[in-house]
Amino acid sequence: MASQLYDSFIADYYDESPVVSKRLEDVAFYRHAARDFGDPILELGCGTGRITMTLAEDGKRITGLDLSERMLERAVTKRAALRVEARERVHLVQGDMARFDLGETFRLVIIPFRPFQHLLEVRQQTDCLDCVQKHLAPGGRLILDVFQTDAERMHDPVHMREMLVTEYKTDDGRQVRVTERVAAFHRAEQRNDVEMIFSIRHPDGRQEKLVFAWTLRYFFRYEIEHLLARCGFRVTALYGNFDRSTLADSSPEMIYVAEAS
Ligand SMILES: C[S@@+](CC[C@H](N)C(=O)[O-])C[C@H]1O[C@@H](n2cnc3c(N)ncnc32)[C@H](O)[C@@H]1O
Known part of the structure; x- marks a missing residue:
């Protein structure tokens, strides 16, 4: 289970690793998306809050949900270091992205940097997308990024x-x-x-x-499209990287923007 995975030494090494600290393109992409689609935002698999805190500093109300207590402990520490107005915009919840009920809806739901790739079973994937559906405000968007399989x-x-x-x-x-x-x-x-x-x-x-x-x-392009369709979503944009380039053979990412169909 992913909770045991990240409730380990990895939580202490996560933020300082250049693989994470130098990963800036997706942060810029999600800031842009938050400006386009608005808040409140729900971030699934928020980890230590790498993206969560930036969006809160940009003035967005954001809920970060993660399974791992140790990753969330890091996020709590980062939240405490924010300016008071930003701090009050961040809500952190421990939970499973395949089974949650927060009792509210969001303009934007994001799943940055692979949490969806921890959902090994199709049932978990569709459960997650069903939960997202229930938490989307009318006209709201889901953004899901996975790597393009080599x-x-x-x-x-x-x-x-x-x-x-x-x-x-x-x-x-x-x-x-x-x-x-x-x-x-x-x-x-x-x-x-x-x-x-x-x-x-x-x-x-x-x-x-x-x-x-x-x-x-790992996933393939049409598999995600079919999963989304099966769970009542329509893809409004598909990018091959965080610069919003079109998906091509050489693209490293598959970034889906979807709305309820
Ligand atoms: C690679 S980290 C990404 C963290 C963060 N989104 C970022 O961009 O830095 C993957 C995160 O997904 C979380 N995760 C994995 N499976 C999960 C699940 N079923 N429910 C909630 N979080 C999960 C892990 O605990 C971990 O914090």
């Missing part, structure tokens, strides 16, 4: 070798080297078991190896 990453053994993702030093002096590998391919289930390996050298010289092992679900 066929080689579904089977090529080269991806089973550890590859360097990033190296960085934390504020408190830990030297961190992150590598990644696919531990197993499950093509029939459209899943990869992935390991992110954190090799850490502490300031006192102590070495530590921590492994974030998880299973990701």
